[in-house]
Amino acid sequence: MKNGIFKASVVGALLGITASGCSTASREKTDPQMPLLLGETLLADDSVHVNAHGGMIMEKDGVFYWYGEHRGDGTPGSMQQGVSLYTSSDLRNWKNRGIVLQLLDSVGHPLELGCKIERPKVVYNPTTGKYVMWFHHELKDRGYAAAQAGVAVADTPEGPFEFIRSARVNPGVYPENLSEEDRNAAWDPEMEWWSEPWYGQLRQGSFVKRDLDGGQMARDMTIYVDKDGRAYHIYSSEDNLTLQIAELDPTYTDHTGRYIRVAPGGHNEAPTLMEHDGTYWMITSGCTGWAPNAARLLRADSIMGEWTQLDVNPARGEGAETTFDTQGTYIMKIGDSFTFMADRWNPENLGDSRHVWIPVKFDESGNPYLEMPVDTETVTAEP
Numbered sequence: 001m002k003n004g005i006f007k008a009s010v011v012g013a014l015l016g017i018t019a020s021g022c023s024t025a026s027r028e029k030t031d032p033q034m035p036l037l038l039g040e041t042l043l044a045d046d047s048v049h050v051n052a053h054g055g056m057i058m059e060k061d062g063v064f065y066w067y068g069e070h071r072g073d074g075t076p077g078s079m080q081q082g083v084s085l086y087t088s089s090d091l092r093n094w095k096n097r098g099i100v101l102q103l104l105d106s107v108g109h110p111l112e113l114g115c116k117i118e119r120p121k122v123v124y125n126p127t128t129g130k131y132v133m134w135f136h137h138e139l140k141d142r143g144y145a146a147a148q149a150g151v152a153v154a155d156t157p158e159g160p161f162e163f164i165r166s167a168r169v170n171p172g173v174y175p176e177n178l179s180e181e182d183r184n185a186a187w188d189p190e191m192e193w194w195s196e197p198w199y200g201q202l203r204q205g206s207f208v209k210r211d212l213d214g215g216q217m218a219r220d221m222t223i224y225v226d227k228d229g230r231a232y233h234i235y236s237s238e239d240n241l242t243l244q245i246a247e248l249d250p251t252y253t254d255h256t257g258r259y260i261r262v263a264p265g266g267h268n269e270a271p272t273l274m275e276h277d278g279t280y281w282m283i284t285s286g287c288t289g290w291a292p293n294a295a296r297l298l299r300a301d302s303i304m305g306e307w308t309q310l311d312v313n314p315a316r317g318e319g320a321e322t323t324f325d326t327q328g329t330y331i332m333k334i335g336d337s338f339t340f341m342a343d344r345w346n347p348e349n350l351g352d353s354r355h356v357w358i359p360v361k362f363d364e365s366g367n368p369y370l371e372m373p374v375d376t377e378t379v380t381a382e383p
Protein backbone atom coordinates (compact mmCIF):
# COMPACT_ATOMS: atom_id res chain seq x y z
CA MET A 1 0.00 0.00 0.00
CA LYS A 2 1.29 3.42 -0.88
CA ASN A 3 0.58 6.81 0.57
CA GLY A 4 -1.81 7.62 -2.28
CA ILE A 5 -4.60 5.56 -0.81
CA PHE A 6 -4.79 7.92 2.14
CA LYS A 7 -4.72 11.12 0.20
CA ALA A 8 -8.42 11.80 -0.21
CA SER A 9 -9.11 11.20 3.43
CA VAL A 10 -6.05 13.01 4.64
CA VAL A 11 -6.65 16.28 2.88
CA GLY A 12 -10.25 16.26 4.03
CA ALA A 13 -9.12 15.34 7.48
CA LEU A 14 -6.73 18.20 7.83
CA LEU A 15 -9.27 20.66 6.53
CA GLY A 16 -12.12 19.06 8.44
CA ILE A 17 -14.06 18.69 5.22
CA THR A 18 -15.70 15.62 3.69
CA ALA A 19 -15.81 14.67 -0.01
CA SER A 20 -19.27 16.19 -0.29
CA GLY A 21 -17.95 19.43 1.09
CA CYS A 22 -19.68 19.17 4.47
CA SER A 23 -17.71 20.32 7.46
CA THR A 24 -17.02 17.69 10.09
CA ALA A 25 -16.75 20.36 12.76
CA SER A 26 -20.05 19.37 14.36
CA ARG A 27 -18.49 16.13 15.61
CA GLU A 28 -16.75 15.96 18.92
CA LYS A 29 -13.50 17.75 18.43
CA THR A 30 -11.49 15.33 20.47
CA ASP A 31 -13.08 12.18 19.05
CA PRO A 32 -10.04 10.15 18.02
CA GLN A 33 -12.22 8.23 15.57
CA MET A 34 -12.18 11.41 13.55
CA PRO A 35 -10.25 11.24 10.29
CA LEU A 36 -6.82 11.76 11.68
CA LEU A 37 -5.29 9.18 9.39
CA LEU A 38 -2.48 11.39 8.38
CA GLY A 39 0.16 9.45 6.51
CA GLU A 40 1.04 12.70 4.79
CA THR A 41 3.17 15.53 6.07
CA LEU A 42 1.72 16.96 9.28
CA LEU A 43 2.81 20.54 9.75
CA ALA A 44 2.99 22.03 13.23
CA ASP A 45 2.68 25.77 13.92
CA ASP A 46 6.29 26.22 12.77
CA SER A 47 5.37 24.83 9.31
CA VAL A 48 7.64 21.83 9.91
CA HIS A 49 6.47 18.20 9.89
CA VAL A 50 5.83 16.93 13.45
CA ASN A 51 9.17 15.46 14.49
CA ALA A 52 7.90 13.18 17.27
CA HIS A 53 8.28 9.54 16.26
CA GLY A 54 7.82 6.30 18.18
CA GLY A 55 5.84 8.50 20.51
CA MET A 56 2.61 8.82 22.45
CA ILE A 57 -0.05 11.32 23.39
CA MET A 58 -0.96 12.11 26.98
CA GLU A 59 -4.05 14.15 27.80
CA LYS A 60 -3.98 16.40 30.85
CA ASP A 61 -6.51 19.08 31.74
CA GLY A 62 -7.81 19.38 28.18
CA VAL A 63 -4.39 19.61 26.56
CA PHE A 64 -2.89 16.87 24.40
CA TYR A 65 0.85 16.39 24.84
CA TRP A 66 2.56 14.51 22.02
CA TYR A 67 6.02 13.27 23.01
CA GLY A 68 8.27 11.48 20.55
CA GLU A 69 11.70 10.89 19.15
CA HIS A 70 13.24 13.96 17.59
CA ARG A 71 14.98 12.51 14.55
CA GLY A 72 17.19 15.26 13.14
CA ASP A 73 16.05 17.69 10.49
CA GLY A 74 16.87 15.47 7.52
CA THR A 75 19.93 17.41 6.43
CA PRO A 76 23.14 15.38 6.09
CA GLY A 77 24.73 14.82 9.47
CA SER A 78 21.77 16.19 11.44
CA MET A 79 21.38 14.33 14.69
CA GLN A 80 18.70 13.43 17.14
CA GLN A 81 18.44 16.20 19.73
CA GLY A 82 16.34 14.30 22.24
CA VAL A 83 12.64 13.96 22.95
CA SER A 84 10.34 16.52 21.38
CA LEU A 85 6.96 17.79 22.54
CA TYR A 86 4.01 19.17 20.61
CA THR A 87 0.79 20.35 22.23
CA SER A 88 -2.75 20.69 20.93
CA SER A 89 -6.26 21.27 22.19
CA ASP A 90 -7.96 19.48 19.27
CA LEU A 91 -5.52 16.76 18.10
CA ARG A 92 -5.25 18.61 14.80
CA ASN A 93 -3.36 21.82 15.31
CA TRP A 94 0.00 21.20 16.92
CA LYS A 95 2.37 23.65 18.52
CA ASN A 96 6.04 22.78 18.62
CA ARG A 97 7.16 23.09 22.26
CA GLY A 98 10.75 22.14 21.52
CA ILE A 99 12.98 19.48 23.04
CA VAL A 100 11.92 18.44 26.55
CA LEU A 101 14.69 15.91 27.17
CA GLN A 102 17.85 17.24 25.64
CA LEU A 103 20.84 15.22 24.49
CA LEU A 104 24.07 16.77 25.69
CA ASP A 105 27.32 17.92 24.19
CA SER A 106 29.10 16.22 27.06
CA VAL A 107 31.61 13.42 26.46
CA GLY A 108 30.91 10.30 28.48
CA HIS A 109 27.47 11.37 29.70
CA PRO A 110 24.85 8.68 29.01
CA LEU A 111 22.84 11.29 27.09
CA GLU A 112 25.81 12.37 25.02
CA LEU A 113 24.78 13.50 21.51
CA GLY A 114 25.02 10.45 19.28
CA CYS A 115 23.24 8.16 21.71
CA LYS A 116 19.75 7.02 20.74
CA ILE A 117 16.47 7.65 22.50
CA GLU A 118 13.57 5.65 21.13
CA ARG A 119 9.88 5.20 21.97
CA PRO A 120 9.61 7.71 24.86
CA LYS A 121 6.45 7.46 26.99
CA VAL A 122 5.31 9.90 29.68
CA VAL A 123 2.94 9.27 32.58
CA TYR A 124 1.76 11.46 35.42
CA ASN A 125 2.40 10.14 38.91
CA PRO A 126 -0.30 11.37 41.34
CA THR A 127 1.74 10.41 44.41
CA THR A 128 4.77 12.55 43.62
CA GLY A 129 3.01 15.03 41.32
CA LYS A 130 5.79 14.47 38.76
CA TYR A 131 5.69 13.58 35.09
CA VAL A 132 7.80 10.50 34.46
CA MET A 133 9.35 9.69 31.10
CA TRP A 134 10.66 6.25 30.19
CA PHE A 135 12.52 5.52 26.98
CA HIS A 136 14.62 2.95 25.17
CA HIS A 137 18.19 4.15 25.42
CA GLU A 138 21.21 3.11 23.37
CA LEU A 139 24.63 4.49 24.21
CA LYS A 140 26.74 6.45 21.74
CA ASP A 141 28.81 4.34 19.34
CA ARG A 142 27.39 1.08 20.62
CA GLY A 143 24.68 0.46 18.04
CA TYR A 144 21.84 -1.39 19.76
CA ALA A 145 24.06 -3.31 22.20
CA ALA A 146 23.30 -1.43 25.43
CA ALA A 147 19.54 -2.16 25.34
CA GLN A 148 18.79 0.02 28.37
CA ALA A 149 15.74 1.72 29.83
CA GLY A 150 16.11 5.40 30.63
CA VAL A 151 14.00 7.43 33.02
CA ALA A 152 13.60 11.18 33.51
CA VAL A 153 11.19 13.36 35.48
CA ALA A 154 9.66 16.81 35.23
CA ASP A 155 7.45 19.02 37.40
CA THR A 156 5.25 19.99 34.47
CA PRO A 157 4.30 18.20 31.26
CA GLU A 158 6.18 20.85 29.29
CA GLY A 159 9.42 19.78 30.99
CA PRO A 160 12.32 20.14 30.91
CA PHE A 161 12.76 16.54 31.98
CA GLU A 162 15.62 15.78 34.29
CA PHE A 163 17.52 12.59 33.53
CA ILE A 164 17.63 10.14 36.46
CA ARG A 165 19.31 7.00 35.11
CA SER A 166 19.60 4.51 32.31
CA ALA A 167 20.09 0.84 33.01
CA ARG A 168 19.02 -2.66 32.21
CA VAL A 169 16.03 -4.02 34.10
CA ASN A 170 15.81 -5.93 37.37
CA PRO A 171 19.39 -7.23 37.76
CA GLY A 172 19.70 -10.42 39.78
CA VAL A 173 15.99 -11.20 39.71
CA TYR A 174 14.20 -14.03 37.90
CA PRO A 175 10.86 -13.44 36.19
CA GLU A 176 7.87 -14.63 38.23
CA ASN A 177 6.70 -16.98 35.53
CA LEU A 178 9.99 -18.82 34.98
CA SER A 179 9.53 -22.15 36.75
CA GLU A 180 12.00 -23.52 39.27
CA GLU A 181 12.83 -26.28 36.83
CA ASP A 182 13.55 -23.82 34.01
CA ARG A 183 15.63 -21.63 36.31
CA ASN A 184 17.82 -24.61 37.07
CA ALA A 185 17.98 -25.95 33.52
CA ALA A 186 21.47 -25.86 32.02
CA TRP A 187 21.95 -24.05 28.71
CA ASP A 188 24.68 -24.01 26.11
CA PRO A 189 25.83 -20.56 24.91
CA GLU A 190 27.48 -22.19 21.88
CA MET A 191 24.28 -23.79 20.62
CA GLU A 192 23.50 -22.96 16.98
CA TRP A 193 21.13 -19.99 16.82
CA TRP A 194 17.62 -20.66 15.49
CA SER A 195 17.97 -24.45 15.83
CA GLU A 196 15.12 -26.28 17.56
CA PRO A 197 17.19 -27.07 20.70
CA TRP A 198 18.27 -23.42 20.78
CA TYR A 199 14.60 -22.35 20.80
CA GLY A 200 14.00 -24.93 23.52
CA GLN A 201 16.62 -23.47 25.81
CA LEU A 202 15.48 -19.95 24.94
CA ARG A 203 11.96 -20.82 26.10
CA GLN A 204 13.54 -22.12 29.29
CA GLY A 205 15.11 -18.70 29.84
CA SER A 206 18.67 -19.06 28.46
CA PHE A 207 18.92 -15.31 27.74
CA VAL A 208 17.28 -14.38 31.04
CA LYS A 209 20.03 -16.33 32.77
CA ARG A 210 22.73 -14.90 30.50
CA ASP A 211 21.61 -11.37 31.48
CA LEU A 212 20.64 -12.11 35.07
CA ASP A 213 23.53 -10.32 36.79
CA GLY A 214 23.57 -7.21 34.61
CA GLY A 215 19.81 -6.97 34.19
CA GLN A 216 17.42 -7.75 31.37
CA MET A 217 17.73 -6.11 27.95
CA ALA A 218 15.09 -3.45 27.25
CA ARG A 219 14.46 -2.13 23.74
CA ASP A 220 11.08 -1.26 22.11
CA MET A 221 8.78 -0.25 24.95
CA THR A 222 5.65 1.31 26.30
CA ILE A 223 4.34 2.23 29.75
CA TYR A 224 0.87 1.30 30.93
CA VAL A 225 -0.93 2.58 34.03
CA ASP A 226 -3.55 0.10 35.23
CA LYS A 227 -6.94 0.91 36.80
CA ASP A 228 -5.48 0.56 40.31
CA GLY A 229 -2.79 3.15 39.58
CA ARG A 230 0.04 0.62 39.26
CA ALA A 231 2.29 1.24 36.28
CA TYR A 232 4.11 -1.28 34.11
CA HIS A 233 7.03 -1.16 31.72
CA ILE A 234 6.47 -3.42 28.70
CA TYR A 235 9.57 -3.99 26.56
CA SER A 236 11.25 -6.24 24.02
CA SER A 237 13.92 -8.18 25.83
CA GLU A 238 16.16 -11.22 25.38
CA ASP A 239 17.57 -9.98 22.04
CA ASN A 240 14.06 -8.92 20.98
CA LEU A 241 12.90 -12.52 21.20
CA THR A 242 10.69 -12.18 24.28
CA LEU A 243 8.53 -9.43 25.70
CA GLN A 244 8.76 -8.70 29.40
CA ILE A 245 6.35 -6.78 31.61
CA ALA A 246 7.91 -5.23 34.71
CA GLU A 247 6.00 -3.53 37.52
CA LEU A 248 7.07 0.00 38.46
CA ASP A 249 7.29 1.28 42.02
CA PRO A 250 4.74 3.80 43.38
CA THR A 251 6.83 6.73 42.09
CA TYR A 252 6.94 5.14 38.60
CA THR A 253 10.68 5.84 38.47
CA ASP A 254 12.05 2.37 39.20
CA HIS A 255 11.24 -1.31 38.85
CA THR A 256 9.99 -3.29 41.83
CA GLY A 257 11.60 -6.60 40.86
CA ARG A 258 8.30 -8.19 39.84
CA TYR A 259 8.26 -9.08 36.16
CA ILE A 260 7.03 -11.70 33.73
CA ARG A 261 8.01 -12.99 30.31
CA VAL A 262 5.46 -12.90 27.51
CA ALA A 263 5.56 -15.10 24.39
CA PRO A 264 9.14 -16.39 24.81
CA GLY A 265 10.80 -16.68 21.41
CA GLY A 266 7.82 -14.90 19.78
CA HIS A 267 9.94 -12.05 18.39
CA ASN A 268 7.55 -9.24 19.31
CA GLU A 269 8.47 -5.57 19.05
CA ALA A 270 6.67 -2.22 19.26
CA PRO A 271 4.31 -3.22 22.12
CA THR A 272 1.10 -1.22 22.51
CA LEU A 273 -1.44 -2.00 25.20
CA MET A 274 -5.05 -1.30 26.11
CA GLU A 275 -7.77 -2.65 28.35
CA HIS A 276 -11.31 -3.08 27.06
CA ASP A 277 -14.21 -4.59 29.04
CA GLY A 278 -11.82 -6.23 31.49
CA THR A 279 -9.54 -7.80 28.89
CA TYR A 280 -6.00 -6.58 28.31
CA TRP A 281 -4.88 -6.49 24.69
CA MET A 282 -1.46 -6.02 23.19
CA ILE A 283 -0.88 -5.19 19.55
CA THR A 284 2.77 -5.70 18.62
CA SER A 285 4.86 -5.97 15.48
CA GLY A 286 7.33 -8.57 14.31
CA CYS A 287 11.04 -7.80 14.14
CA THR A 288 12.06 -6.46 10.74
CA GLY A 289 13.78 -3.19 11.71
CA TRP A 290 12.31 -0.16 9.95
CA ALA A 291 10.45 -2.34 7.43
CA PRO A 292 6.78 -2.89 8.27
CA ASN A 293 5.37 -6.33 8.93
CA ALA A 294 2.10 -7.93 10.07
CA ALA A 295 0.90 -6.94 13.54
CA ARG A 296 0.22 -9.50 16.24
CA LEU A 297 -2.49 -9.68 18.90
CA LEU A 298 -2.11 -10.94 22.47
CA ARG A 299 -4.65 -11.04 25.28
CA ALA A 300 -4.75 -11.53 29.05
CA ASP A 301 -7.19 -11.20 31.93
CA SER A 302 -4.68 -9.25 33.96
CA ILE A 303 -1.63 -7.30 33.04
CA MET A 304 0.74 -9.68 34.81
CA GLY A 305 -0.63 -12.51 32.71
CA GLU A 306 -1.07 -15.09 31.65
CA TRP A 307 -0.80 -13.71 28.09
CA THR A 308 -1.89 -15.68 25.03
CA GLN A 309 -0.94 -14.84 21.48
CA LEU A 310 -3.95 -15.21 19.17
CA ASP A 311 -3.53 -16.72 15.75
CA VAL A 312 -4.90 -13.64 13.99
CA ASN A 313 -3.63 -10.48 12.41
CA PRO A 314 -5.49 -7.61 14.11
CA ALA A 315 -5.21 -5.58 10.89
CA ARG A 316 -7.87 -6.28 8.27
CA GLY A 317 -8.25 -5.43 4.61
CA GLU A 318 -5.83 -4.22 1.99
CA GLY A 319 -2.40 -3.57 3.45
CA ALA A 320 -3.02 -5.70 6.56
CA GLU A 321 0.07 -7.82 5.95
CA THR A 322 2.26 -4.76 6.59
CA THR A 323 -0.10 -3.08 9.09
CA PHE A 324 -0.79 -0.53 6.33
CA ASP A 325 2.96 0.14 5.98
CA THR A 326 3.30 1.09 9.63
CA GLN A 327 4.57 -0.06 13.00
CA GLY A 328 2.59 0.74 16.13
CA THR A 329 3.85 2.96 18.91
CA TYR A 330 0.92 3.59 21.28
CA ILE A 331 -2.78 3.07 21.81
CA MET A 332 -4.36 6.37 22.74
CA LYS A 333 -7.56 6.15 24.76
CA ILE A 334 -9.89 9.12 24.81
CA GLY A 335 -13.29 8.56 26.33
CA ASP A 336 -14.32 5.11 25.13
CA SER A 337 -12.36 5.30 21.89
CA PHE A 338 -9.01 3.76 21.17
CA THR A 339 -6.67 4.89 18.43
CA PHE A 340 -3.65 2.92 17.29
CA MET A 341 -0.86 5.44 16.74
CA ALA A 342 1.74 4.18 14.30
CA ASP A 343 4.81 5.31 12.41
CA ARG A 344 5.35 4.86 8.70
CA TRP A 345 9.13 4.86 8.96
CA ASN A 346 11.33 6.48 6.37
CA PRO A 347 14.76 5.03 7.16
CA GLU A 348 16.40 7.40 4.62
CA ASN A 349 15.17 10.36 6.64
CA LEU A 350 13.67 9.26 9.94
CA GLY A 351 12.49 12.77 10.80
CA ASP A 352 10.22 12.62 7.76
CA SER A 353 8.56 9.37 8.90
CA ARG A 354 4.78 9.76 8.70
CA HIS A 355 2.18 9.47 11.42
CA VAL A 356 -0.73 7.13 10.81
CA TRP A 357 -3.56 6.79 13.31
CA ILE A 358 -5.96 3.92 12.93
CA PRO A 359 -9.20 3.56 14.92
CA VAL A 360 -9.36 0.37 16.98
CA LYS A 361 -12.69 -1.40 16.54
CA PHE A 362 -14.09 -4.47 18.27
CA ASP A 363 -15.82 -7.38 16.55
CA GLU A 364 -18.80 -9.45 17.82
CA SER A 365 -16.48 -11.59 19.95
CA GLY A 366 -14.99 -8.51 21.53
CA ASN A 367 -11.65 -8.90 19.73
CA PRO A 368 -10.01 -5.67 18.61
CA TYR A 369 -9.11 -5.05 15.00
CA LEU A 370 -7.59 -2.34 12.87
CA GLU A 371 -9.19 -1.39 9.60
CA MET A 372 -8.04 1.44 7.41
CA PRO A 373 -10.90 3.47 6.03
CA VAL A 374 -10.39 3.62 2.29
CA ASP A 375 -12.28 6.75 1.38
CA THR A 376 -13.56 9.91 2.94
CA GLU A 377 -17.08 8.52 3.18
CA THR A 378 -15.90 5.77 5.46
CA VAL A 379 -13.54 8.01 7.30
CA THR A 380 -16.22 10.41 8.29
CA ALA A 381 -18.85 7.77 9.13
CA GLU A 382 -19.98 7.69 12.74
CA PRO A 383 -17.95 5.22 14.81
Ligand code: GAL
Pocket residue numbers: 054118119220269270287288289290327
Ligand atom coordinates in the same frame (compact mmCIF):
# COMPACT_ATOMS: atom_id res chain seq x y z
C1 GAL B 1 12.57 -1.27 14.88
C2 GAL B 1 12.15 -0.67 16.19
C3 GAL B 1 12.49 0.78 16.16
C4 GAL B 1 13.99 0.91 15.93
C5 GAL B 1 14.37 0.16 14.66
C6 GAL B 1 15.87 0.17 14.41
O1 GAL B 1 12.25 -2.62 14.81
O2 GAL B 1 10.79 -0.85 16.38
O3 GAL B 1 12.10 1.40 17.36
O4 GAL B 1 14.68 0.39 17.02
O5 GAL B 1 13.95 -1.17 14.73
O6 GAL B 1 16.21 -0.63 13.30
